[in-house]
Amino acid sequence: MPSLKELRARIAGVKSQRKITSAMKMVAASKLRRFQKHAEASRPYAAAMRRMLAELAVATAGQGELPILLEGGKGSTHLVVLLTSDFGLAGGFNANLVRATRQIVARLEAQGETVRILPVGRKGGDAMARIFPTKLVDRITGTGGREVQFQAAAELGERVTELLTSGQVDRVTVVFNRFVNAMTQTPTEEALVPLTVPENDNQTEYSAQYEFEPNEAELLAQLLPRNIQVQFYAALLESAAGEQGARMTAMDNATRNAGKAIDELSQRYNRTRQSNITKELIEIISGAEAV
Incomplete structure (x- = not known):
């Protein structure tokens, strides 16, 4: 005894x-309010970008070969971008994402695709280095629990765009925790390239005829790289809010x-x-x- x-x-x-x-809980709760506000504010903008590009895709259909950032490459190399946190003490926040990523990789390989992985965040990088050491393209440090700046998403988007345009990868999927509330973060798989339109969007509206200025091809050339950056920014904001919610809980x-x-x-x-x-x-x- x-x-x-x-x-x-x-x-x-x-x-x-x-x-x-107790102190960490209060810090996480304080950050959560700000991060949640930013994540919720980004959703309409990211959805609007997808809709606008869907309209452009319809308008350019049949006008020659579509850009790789819209249609994807002709090969079978699939890049999975995994967004995790840099720090632990957040319950199952990172473990759930790693488990989801393993399932996604197994499914893609069963479909005959070659998978490459780009982890963003120290926890995801460490896990992927242990599980899939030969599949890593690179490792990128996350935001370290700080507020997400668009510059971080822009740099990530530029890195992925470079991989696409150089022919190293043909398709891109981002895996992240979508923020629902402080107790719930849902592992989400979102295809970025080729461009997909959410099922709950009205697909028929994209068949309407519009006049674009400048022309559709020039708009796509300008908007496609920007769209990838915006989608990454929205995903990073969702992940940041989810991390603080998971840590607070x-x-x-x-x-x-x-x-x-x-x-x-x-x-x-x-x-x-x-x-x-x-x-x-x-x-x-x-x-x-x-x-």
């Missing part, structure tokens, strides 16, 4: 941990568990102390009777 000194040390240690987890659970552990240790401490006092009283009484 642990001594009173050991129990006091354990209680003090758990109390210290509870202070840390995980730290709240850790704080509650620490409180329960403190109560249990305190009970053991009191029982041990009472037992020691009782034992000492019995020894004193026994000694007095012997005298």
Whole structure:
């Protein structure tokens, strides 16, 4: 049985941990409000970009070969961009994404495609280096829990565009956690190249006739790289909000568990102390009777 000194040390240690987890929960909650606002604000803009490019794709149909950023390459190399966090202590936030990525890779390879992986975020990079070391294209550091700047998405978009235009990859899919609420983040697979239109969008509206200025080909050349950057930006914002929500929930659970552990240790401490006092009283009484 642990001594009173050991129990006091354990209680003090758990109390210290509870202070840390409680502080981390409050920091995550503070960040979550800002990140959630940014993620929700980005959704309409990203959806509008997809709709606009869908209209341009319809307008340019039959006018020759479509750009690779719209139609994809003719090969079978599929790039999976995985967005994770740089830090842990966020429950199953990263583990769920890694599990989803393994399933996606297995499905794509079963379809005869060659898979390459570009992890963004230290946790995802470490996991992919262990699981798929030969499939890594590169490793990119995430935002480190800070607010996502568009420059980060622009650089990622430029890197992916370079891989596409140089013929190293033919299709691109991004995997990230879509923010639902503080307790729910849904692993999401979204195809970027070739361009896809969400099922809930009205597909018939894209067949309408529009006049574009400048012409459709010039607009596509300008908008397609921008669209990839915008979609990455929206995904990074979703991931950032989801990370803070997952961390807030995980730290709240850790704080509650620490409180329960403190109560249990305190009970053991009191029982041990009472037992020691009782034992000492019995020894004193026994000694007095012997005298």
